Amino acid sequence: MKYSIPFNKPYLTGKETHYIYDAVSTGKLSGNGRYTQLCQDYLKERYGFGKCLLTTSCTDALEMAAILINIQEGDEVIMPSYTFVSTSNAFILRGAKIVFADSRKDHPGMDESSIAALITPKTKAIVPVHYAGVACDMDVIMELAAQHHLFVVEDAAQAIDSFYIGKDGVKRALGSIGHLAAFSFHETKNIISGEGGMLAINDLQFANRAEIIWEKGTNRSAFFRGEVDKYGWVDLGSSFLPSELIAAFLWSQLEHLDAIQTKRISIWNTYYTALEKWAKSNEIELPIVPEFATNNGHMFYLVCKDLQQRSQLISHLKSSKIMAVFHYLSLHNSPFYKSKHDGRFLPETDRYSECLIRLPMFYEIDTETHQLMIERIITF
Numbered sequence: 001m002k003y004s005i006p007f008n009k010p011y012l013t014g015k016e017t018h019y020i021y022d023a024v025s026t027g028k029l030s031g032n033g034r035y036t037q038l039c040q041d042y043l044k045e046r047y048g049f050g051k052c053l054l055t056t057s058c059t060d061a062l063e064m065a066a067i068l069i070n071i072q073e074g075d076e077v078i079m080p081s082y083t084f085v086s087t088s089n090a091f092i093l094r095g096a097k098i099v100f101a102d103s104r105k106d107h108p109g110m111d112e113s114s115i116a117a118l119i120t121p122k123t124k125a126i127v128p129v130h131y132a133g134v135a136c137d138m139d140v141i142m143e144l145a146a147q148h149h150l151f152v153v154e155d156a157a158q159a160i161d162s163f164y165i166g167k168d169g170v171k172r173a174l175g176s177i178g179h180l181a182a183f184s185f186h187e188t189k190n191i192i193s194g195e196g197g198m199l200a201i202n203d204l205q206f207a208n209r210a211e212i213i214w215e216k217g218t219n220r221s222a223f224f225r226g227e228v229d230k231y232g233w234v235d236l237g238s239s240f241l242p243s244e245l246i247a248a249f250l251w252s253q254l255e256h257l258d259a260i261q262t263k264r265i266s267i268w269n270t271y272y273t274a275l276e277k278w279a280k281s282n283e284i285e286l287p288i289v290p291e292f293a294t295n296n297g298h299m300f301y302l303v304c305k306d307l308q309q310r311s312q313l314i315s316h317l318k319s320s321k322i323m324a325v326f327h328y329l330s331l332h333n334s335p336f337y338k339s340k341h342d343g344r345f346l347p348e349t350d351r352y353s354e355c356l357i358r359l360p361m362f363y364e365i366d367t368e369t370h371q372l373m374i375e376r377i378i379t380f
Contacts, residue, residue, distance in 0.1 A: 004321035005373060010187045010194075011363035013256040019248035031241035032221065035248040040198075042254055047173035049181070049200040051207045053214050053240075054247055058157045058184035058197035060240045062090035064213050065180040065199065067236055068206045069125055069151045071096050078118050079127035079155075080110035081332040081349040087129060087155050088331055096124070100332045100341065103348040106288045107131065108301075108327075108356065111348065112140040119144070125151040130159040130174050133190075133298035134289055138164045138177045152178035156200075159183070160191050161261050162296035171294075179203040185250055190264060190298055191257060193250035196242055213237040263363050264297030270370060271300045271359065278378045284309075300359045301327070307354040313380055314357060320376045323360060329353050 023035055031054075040052040055061045071077070073095030079087055081100035088098050099118050101110045108131045115126060126145055128136040145152045156162075156175035160183055163171045175181035180203070185196035201210050211221050217237025222228050253260070272286055279286050285303035289295045304310040310326065317324045330353045332341040360373065 003318075003323040005323060005360050005369060006362075007323040007325050007358065007360050008188050009362040009364055010192055011260065013252045015252035015255065016249045019252050020245050023244040023248040026244075029244050031243055031247070032215075032224075033244040033247070035244050035251050036241070039247050039250050039254060042251075043198065043200075047200075048176045049173075049202060050176075050204050051201040051210070053199045053201070053210060054242050054250070055197040055199055055214070055240045056242045056246070057086075057195050058155075058182045058186070059086040059090065060238075061182035061197045061199035062086055062153070062155065063093065063238075064210060064240055065153045065182060066090045066094045066096070067213055068180060068201075068210055069153070071124060074122060075124040076120060076122040077125045077127060078115055078123060080108075080129050080131075081330050081346050082108050082110075082131070082328050082352050083129045083155065083331065084157070084328060085331065085334075086157075087127060088337070091125075091127070097122070097340070098331075098337065099123070100344075100346060100349075102346040103352055105348055107134060107290070108352045109134060109136050112137045115141065115144055119148050119150070123148065123150055125153055127153045127155055128178070129155040129157075130162065132287065132301065133159045133162040133174075133296035134287075135159070135162065135164040135174055135293035137290070137292060138172075139167050139292075142177065151180070154178040154181035154200075156181045157184035157186075157197075158189065158298045159296065160189065161257065162298075163294040165292050165294075175200045176202055180206065185253075190260060190296060191250070191253045193242070193246045193253065196246050196250060209235060214240045260363055261297060264361070265295065266297075267361065267365055267370065268295060268297040268300050271374070274374045275302075275377065282309075282380070298361075300361050302357050302359065303352065304355045304357060310355050310357050313377075316380045317373075317376060322373055322376060324357050327352070327356050327358055 044052045071094035077091045077096045078099045104111045159174040162174045181200040183198040185193040212235045217235045220231045223231035283305040330349045
């Protein structure tokens, strides 16, 4: 079926092809060129990351993080079950056992109060996922990590330009708090490059090794800076860095970050205001942004009262050629991991898997189209 209003539409600023052509004209198309450096420097300075390395995907950034913290066979890693498979795969590939945490009752993010009971002598890391760009309670997570000598890897795939406000009142960018953090620039995200991602390295003990892993296990970057007279194979690694074409595309997006964010947050706020009364009368939950978090306008979702209501609402919108979609299926119940899960019941995770629906959310939703969608929703 062809939808009149898709769930997502990638936004182009108009400068992407210009910068791609410029990259081509320099004769430097492989990674770690001028546009890679522009993007990395911009993100580091704007958000206070320790070091930034662009990657070909958020998945790659997570896999780099798993290598950097030296995940070994039998190590345990705590993360939410309500997340994308890449969050788990990155650590399973290194031999880890995943210990799934349930979601919060008021938000699909992991229930921070459940983490302490999941920590064992084998626990190596906690991987909070900032669902919909809304922060987990990072004070709780970082305090637990310090107490038990654990690493924290933030899955900030959806969290560009979103912040956490700590107990000390300091506002910090998501992805700048954990030892490491992974971002996505997939076409469904706020800032895009088709595919693409970034590893933020905040614990600088990992900075040099991260660059080596990023460059296929070689010290090639140090060679090009003149720090060594030749480069060779010195560690594990893979081809994690993106081409200059991807970085050039991303640079155009970053130049327009403020305008993109302003528009997306405006769309989010319009949804919330228009649907608040309707949602309450239909026993449907609207998104919650805790006091310690900010909203980056990444996603607008509804939590229906049950699976039947969600299916009916999706069909209702489909009849008007409006594409609304559900999201993650519980990883602890997945065909791949169900037999490996420890058997705990994760009721909130399963509730979001059955009841959450995402509404169309993209930069080019104009006022007329948005009003049409809202009017159709409230007829349900």
